[in-house]
Amino acid sequence: MVPPESPAATVTTEESPAAHDEDGPRLRLDGVGKQYGDVWGVRDVSLELGTGVLGLLGPNGAGKSTLMRVITTYLEPTEGTLTFDGTDVVASPNAVRERIGYLPQDFGIYPDLTAAEFLSYLAAIRGLDRAHASERIDDLLELTNLQDARDRRLDGFSGGMRQRVGIAQALLTDPDLLVVDEPTVGLDPAERVRFRNVLSSLGEDRIVILSTHIVSDVEATASGVAILADGRLRSHTTPERLLEDVANRVWEVVVPRDDLQSLKAEYHISTTTRRSDGIHARIVATDPPEGAVSVTPTLEEAYLDLLGEANASESGGAP
Amino acid sequence: MSAVRAAVHVALADLRQRLRSPRYLVVPLLIAWVAQTLTSETTHLVVAGEYTGIRNAAWFGGMVATMGTFLLFVFGFALVRGAVTRDRETRVGELVATSPVRDATYLVGRWLGYIALLSLVTALLVLATVGGYALHGTGTFDLWALASPFVFLTLPAMALVAAAAVLAETVRPLRGTLGSVCYFFGAIALFTAASLATSLTYGPTGLAVIRNSMVRAASADPTAFESRSFAFTDDPGSVTTFVWQGVDWGLTELLSRAPTLAAAGLTLAVAIVAFDRFEPSPGLTDRLAGVLTDDDSSQDDAASASDATEAGHRYTTPPSDVDLTSVTPASSGVPNLRVLTAELRLALRGRRWWWYLAVGSCVVGGLLAPIDAARGLVLPGAWLLGLPVWSELGVREQRYRTAELVFTAPHPHGQLAAVYLGGVAVAIVAAGGVLVTLATSGALAALGAVLVGALFVPALGLASGIWLGTPRAFEVVFLTLWYLGPMNAVYTLDFVGAHPETIARGTPLGVAAAAVMLLIAAVIGRSRQIGQ
Numbered sequence: 069m070v071p072p073e074s075p076a077a078t079v080t081t082e083e084s085p086a087a088h089d090e091d092g093p094r095l096r097l098d099g100v101g102k103q104y105g106d107v108w109g110v111r112d113v114s115l116e117l118g119t120g121v122l123g124l125l126g127p128n129g130a131g132k133s134t135l136m137r138v139i140t141t142y143l144e145p146t147e148g149t150l151t152f153d154g155t156d157v158v159a160s161p162n163a164v165r166e167r168i169g170y171l172p173q174d175f176g177i178y179p180d181l182t183a184a185e186f187l188s189y190l191a192a193i194r195g196l197d198r199a200h201a202s203e204r205i206d207d208l209l210e211l212t213n214l215q216d217a218r219d220r221r222l223d224g225f226s227g228g229m230r231q232r233v234g235i236a237q238a239l240l241t242d243p244d245l246l247v248v249d250e251p252t253v254g255l256d257p258a259e260r261v262r263f264r265n266v267l268s269s270l271g272e273d274r275i276v277i278l279s280t281h282i283v284s285d286v287e288a289t290a291s292g293v294a295i296l297a298d299g300r301l302r303s304h305t306t307p308e309r310l311l312e313d314v315a316n317r318v319w320e321v322v323v324p325r326d327d328l329q330s331l332k333a334e335y336h337i338s339t340t341t342r343r344s345d346g347i348h349a350r351i352v353a354t355d356p357p358e359g360a361v362s363v364t365p366t367l368e369e370a371y372l373d374l375l376g377e378a379n380a381s382e383s384g385g386a387p
Numbered sequence: 388m389s390a391v392r393a394a395v396h397v398a399l400a401d402l403r404q405r406l407r408s409p410r411y412l413v414v415p416l417l418i419a420w421v422a423q424t425l426t427s428e429t430t431h432l433v434v435a436g437e438y439t440g441i442r443n444a445a446w447f448g449g450m451v452a453t454m455g456t457f458l459l460f461v462f463g464f465a466l467v468r469g470a471v472t473r474d475r476e477t478r479v480g481e482l483v484a485t486s487p488v489r490d491a492t493y494l495v496g497r498w499l500g501y502i503a504l505l506s507l508v509t510a511l512l513v514l515a516t517v518g519g520y521a522l523h524g525t526g527t528f529d530l531w532a533l534a535s536p537f538v539f540l541t542l543p544a545m546a547l548v549a550a551a552a553v554l555a556e557t558v559r560p561l562r563g564t565l566g567s568v569c570y571f572f573g574a575i576a577l578f579t580a581a582s583l584a585t586s587l588t589y590g591p592t593g594l595a596v597i598r599n600s601m602v603r604a605a606s607a608d609p610t611a612f613e614s615r616s617f618a619f620t621d622d623p624g625s626v627t628t629f630v631w632q633g634v635d636w637g638l639t640e641l642l643s644r645a646p647t648l649a650a651a652g653l654t655l656a657v658a659i660v661a662f663d664r665f666e667p668s669p670g671l672t673d674r675l676a677g678v679l680t681d682d683d684s685s686q687d688d689a690a691s692a693s694d695a696t697e698a699g700h701r702y703t704t705p706p707s708d709v710d711l712t713s714v715t716p717a718s719s720g721v722p723n724l725r726v727l728t729a730e731l732r733l734a735l736r737g738r739r740w741w742w743y744l745a746v747g748s749c750v751v752g753g754l755l756a757p758i759d760a761a762r763g764l765v766l767p768g769a770w771l772l773g774l775p776v777w778s779e780l781g782v783r784e785q786r787y788r789t790a791e792l793v794f795t796a797p798h799p800h801g802q803l804a805a806v807y808l809g810g811v812a813v814a815i816v817a818a819g820g821v822l823v824t825l826a827t828s829g830a831l832a833a834l835g836a837v838l839v840g841a842l843f844v845p846a847l848g849l850a851s852g853i854w855l856g857t858p859r860a861f862e863v864v865f866l867t868l869w870y871l872g873p874m875n876a877v878y879t880l881d882f883v884g885a886h887p888e889t890i891a892r893g894t895p896l897g898v899a900a901a902a903v904m905l906l907i908a909a910v911i912g913r914s915r916q917i918g919q
Contacts, residue, residue: 089594137791140791140795141795141917142790142791142794142917143793144918145917161797162718162720162797164719165795165796165797165798166716166718166797168795170792170795172791172792175788175789175791175792176787176788176789177787178733178736178783178787178789179787180736181736182732185732185736187728189729189732189733189797190792190793192725192726192728193726193728193729193730193796193801193802194712194718194796194797194804195716195717195718195719195796195797196716197717198725200712200714200715201714203712203714204711204712204714207711207712208711209710237792239711240529240714241714241716242711242715244713297422317787329789347589358842361609
């Protein structure tokens, strides 16, 4: 959430990822903000997206879900404009809703319906005729590995199975804009990898906005990255450029367990691994400790580094 | 943490949750309206057929306490019920179930929370009565005489109401609309039975305690049949005025509350025994009861068993090999037959076989019964069956947290229209037999009145659900209208046109206007929900 007098942050947009396909769908956000009472959920977000997967990253409360709700027309923005292929989303929400697939972070189901009936219901209110809906639902149940559970009531589904139903419903209308909020939560590792592949494939000819805390999911699928913090867009770039920013600044150092606390106090540690020779710590630093070995950075380290810089910038400290 | 402390925290959490909801703002407004109506100079309480009291503080306290206790006894259940259900639906129950808190502690906490809310309402009623006295009262202000009936009569009754609410939430068959219906008619029956007796002072609301005291003060014959009379009226006629200084609270009067408190304790004890600690699998009694209710858990075991094998997915189809059918949605702001069918199916899903049988019986009964019986008995009965369907209309998306899925579909107002028309269809089908009988008899005005009613009831369910976010408000309003209008011939409330006088008085026109207003309210409410 943005405090009422949050300072404007520096946004890295000069090298925003180019769209894959200039002829594909385009989404444009211009100064979008959403206010709840006195608090801004998001503010002054400007983005231009073409086909491809955009990874939306940010800490808890950064405004990711609010931004997605605004994009999917569930919330009206307090300020700013959104256009989808030139159509004003606020002025003509129905025109946009016909082309949107949305998986909210926290959604419910109708427990008395079966998986197939639930999807059939949503297909009906989204304008799919019976024949096409039936075929599409069969395909989606296969895609999400729910064929065997299609006629079971949803109240008996596990969390992962419900999540897969959510994924299936988001794809019901073959959307040009797919917005998925924490889609892999509750999925087992195999399903997670499977869904990542689906997203990558879908991003070839449509806009996919993927919000997640799992940076490796973004690393595996996204052609662009947008980072939100405190409701503001901190960066919109490509994973490669984000990685370039921390190139030659990620190190691995082995320290005795007793020295870990002092290392944490001095350096920004991304991960630690316990080994027989001590603690292997990966740190992001310009001036590494003695004995540190340069390693290939991960997107997670680049993301944490950028967030650290943004926080330091806001608090007036050195980046 | 001691059990008492835990129970108090459970109660406080519920109270805080409710007091922060703007929906409860309507309660003080209603209280102010009730108190103002009862204490105004146009409302008179006549006891024993011919006596009315000087409008002193005691009289105001007795008058408002008896009516207030009755209203809270009948409607307080719907006001407080829901905390256990909320824990179940929001899955907070899982946290409770896995905590060391005992069943009794948790439910006593819930009970105390309900009592606290009802006590707060009672306190507001006392304040409103004081306000009424300040505006319209005479004589010296006697706070004890004014407030004591609330303390000794209203609060014990509220303990029973709170316990009944807890019980209704712990016994699976009573969790839904059936619980509301059973409580409403049970409370009315209990109150009526207790009120008819002259000497029995241990009725749940304590009406007889006040009435007997007033009859004694008026020097009327306590054994006379008229002494049972206790009437609020705007036209008292020729009455004798007397001074009533309030109830002299002796041991007899205080002990008269013991059965009510004992009933509250017993009800709570049954609730504790019946509580499943948020265990989703039904027990034996629930399975048996489930046959007669909306619950169908028959697939739970199969689902659980299947979940166990879920880890062994068959990854026979890589995602790249799934060729998705290309589709082009063609949505419209006007709901088509497919959307209507989908909404109707959703509304009817979960109804048990006996529900369809009962509706079918009403259709046949409407065809075979004489026209008066069809209108006056079959039709109200048929529409009572529609209550669980209509009570869900406006709250479904909130209750099941599907709002983000449904409201981001194209033309959400078209979906709203389909929901409404589905509700109308249920009303028309249930009344189908009666409608045919009326049509073939040439009773076109009555036919029109029934159709207007069929448009009104789903509109009421939709609007109240959307604005209040709970099915309970509709259930209470519907049952009250149903009880007073069709069943007790209050013609201005006869929304089904059960009585010929209803049409003569033009009630259907008012019902039609109300339906239009409610639909407008529903559309405004839904628009608010979409862009909030």
